[in-house]
């Protein structure tokens with residue numbers, strides 16, 4: 001088959017104008033073929049608001065957890081199997097623990113643990129987290145081994161941690177942008193502030209691997225006086241990084257700007273192609289059966305210690321659903337409580 005075969009021509013994607021219609025709670029994959037760039041754009045509206053609003057978090061905590069949710073959608077939505085992507089942080093700052101659980105193809109749930117007495121307005125994500133680590137776990141089911149990637153958190157943002165992860169572990173030139181904000185909007189029950197989030201992941205994936213060389217983040221521990229070894233990055237990747245750096249937070253969360261319009265605004269000179277979007281929804285996977293099975297896995301004395309006022313009450317930390325059991329249902333032996 002020659003390169004001008006009609007079969008190949010037929011496979012070309014038709015060129016069309018970008019859609020004006022904004023789509024919330026979705027991830028839009030895209031490609032800028034002329035620069036060997038691939039990426040994903042996340043826009044979150046009602047789904048993010050649902051995940052954050054039901055917990056009544058202080059604003060800085062909600063914003064941080066929102067950023068972790070956006071990052072999770074950018075990373076987890078590339079899963080091609082019916083698997084699970086879990087992002088967790090464990091740190092010594094005011095927000096000591098946060099978890100986002102993405103279950104392919106579309107379910108999201110999340111929560112954060114924090115010390116309310118240490119939360120101040122205007123704290124950055126790095127100040128809220130403090131020092132510790134970020135773990136990303138990919139679980140493909142019982143027959144496959146779990147994969148876990150770890151990144152140290154040193155007081156920087158989640159964007160910094162994602163860059164560090166891709167540089168050290170995946171070795172794919174990657175830039176990430178995350179934005180979360182509130183908009184004042186009417187709706188059922190009157191006007192209130194609603195959370196929105198947006199994010200973009202951009203990766204340089206050239207066919208020739210030597211073009212993917214990256215400048216190191218740190219100068220290393222060479223003795224003083226040694227000439228710094230500078231790595232010249234590929235022109236296409238330099239251009240990709242400078243384009244994503246121009247994306248403003250307000251563009252990522254603007255409810256009136258469609259994802260396609262935003263991509264067109266950024267990459268129109270180079271040509272950008274979008275693929276089918278992936279819808280997302282906020283939905284917990286807890287159930288009475290699952291909680292009951294968890295209770296039965298506890299030691300008998302731990303179960304007995306959970307009986308209060310003649311019942312066992314378990315609250316799901318993700319969605320705040322309350323499950324009540326009689327001591328018998330919870331497997332507590334008579335006389336043990």
Ligand SMILES: [Zn+2]
Pocket residue numbers: 284285286316317318319320321
């Ligand atoms: Zn739940």
